[in-house]
Amino acid sequence: MKPTATSRLGAWIAIVLGSGYFLLPLIATFEFSLKMKRDGYSFEAYKTVLTDPGFQASFAYSALLALLTILVGIVLVVPTAFWVQLKLPRLRPLIEFITLLPLVIPAIVLVFGYLRLYGSGGWLPLTGNERGTDLLLVFGYVTLALPYLYRAVDTGLSAIDVRSLTEAAQSLGSGWFDILRLVIFPNLKTAILSGAFLTFAIVIGEFTLASLLARPAFGPYLQLIGANRAYEPAALAIIAFLVTWAAMGLMQVVSRNRAALGADEH
């Protein structure tokens, strides 16, 4: 059955109004970001922002932390998801529940708990020095990314025949480390990559954890600029949007390639 003309009109109206709501703030922000010089539009605000050492340092810091988060997250999540599917399918609901908990516990509650547990008075004073705090921040980011990363990897694992691959590798004499490294990881490349890009997008603009752990990340820098400048925040918002867009776009490209590969096989 085809939709009627009226329902199609309604659909168009919904899409046009929706697009308006979503595009208007972007247009307004972009327009505002160009108005730094009094005589007409210019990219002055972008120039100021991009050449600001504070921008470069905080963005580089957050990018590095995002990479570490992805690394730690993958090393933690992939073997676990693999092992659960292969050996402990009964544990699956429990592990899934744990990975969804970060959606339940607000980030601000989590970091409050960290400060109590790992603060100067705690049993493991990670926040006592900068490297320790960085480590805690990375672990916090891994926790925030857990729901997305685990789901991506788990879905990727479901698409391949983990048992047969593992048994084949075992019969050829592979140990667990080799199985993970040579069989499971390559097969999960697309799932891992899409999880990684999402993790990058989450970490790069994160404010609460970095701010309360007092680390010089991009999120707190954004907040500082927002409180003190007029046009630079708009330029930063556009840059942040482009970074998110790039991460999501890469994620789409990766998963589309996978879909195309899948289609070839059938």
Added chain:
Amino acid sequence: MSASSESMPTPTSRTASPPSAARASLLSWLGVAPFLAFALLFLILPTVLLMAGAFQDAQGHFTLNNIVRLFDDNIVSAYKISLEISAASAILGTLLGLLLALAAIRGGLPAWIRPTLTTFSGVASNFAGIPLAFAFLSTLGRMGLVTMLLRKYLDVDLYASGFSILSFAGLTLTYLYFQIPLMVLIIAPAVEGLKDEWREACESLGGSALAYWRHIALPVLWPSMVGAALLLFANAFGAVATAYALTGSSLNIVTILLYAQIHGDVLHDQNLGYALALGMVLITGSANAGYIWLRKRSQREAA
């Protein structure tokens, strides 16, 4: 390899002696031990300690004083505003997101609209926090583009009429920017699950479009909708950065209050902070419990 024996349906695994089976299962558990240890250290223990701290005084003795103090006017009103903004942005986000998903998936529009909407939703649902606040200040702030255009061309002065981006309405409008896309992403599979045959069957039995929606589509979508609304609610309730960047610490919502407590902006009272955190976890926790329950239910019905 002893660890793999239990997974293989060979006679040997059934005749394996109990001690080695126990060792095999112990080995299997070792495989998830790093993950469980991580979850314990960075997810469960920090939360549980806060929850316990809510019932202790500064010396560590049991007290209900912190809980009682949650009922101070200031804190009650913070919870109230938080709940209202979360509920408003969750309900509006659910309805508008559903409409958008329906339009894109079942509206008979050109094929490119749907993947475009999905991709954009992926971006927008992650475009939260501080940049989002900047974007809305550029749009609906005192000097924002829309504010200026309305004043110039329609002679409407938003701020004179009582609107402010820092108000309840302003914040809700801002939150919708990540709530609607999140809803589109969550509800798309359920909208896709509405089979064309159902509508055809309804029509061939003489049912109107209204009857189709009332008796078929909405009852099918309802559990997913309520579940999604609960998820959106928890999402908004835990948000800090957007509100903080928009309003500084002037807006009295729970996350800002807790942020100020931790940051030491106000009189530092850790145990009251624990109680605030306990209240938040109870609220987001019950919203999510409702979501999980509804998802289970809708899955069972679909099966």
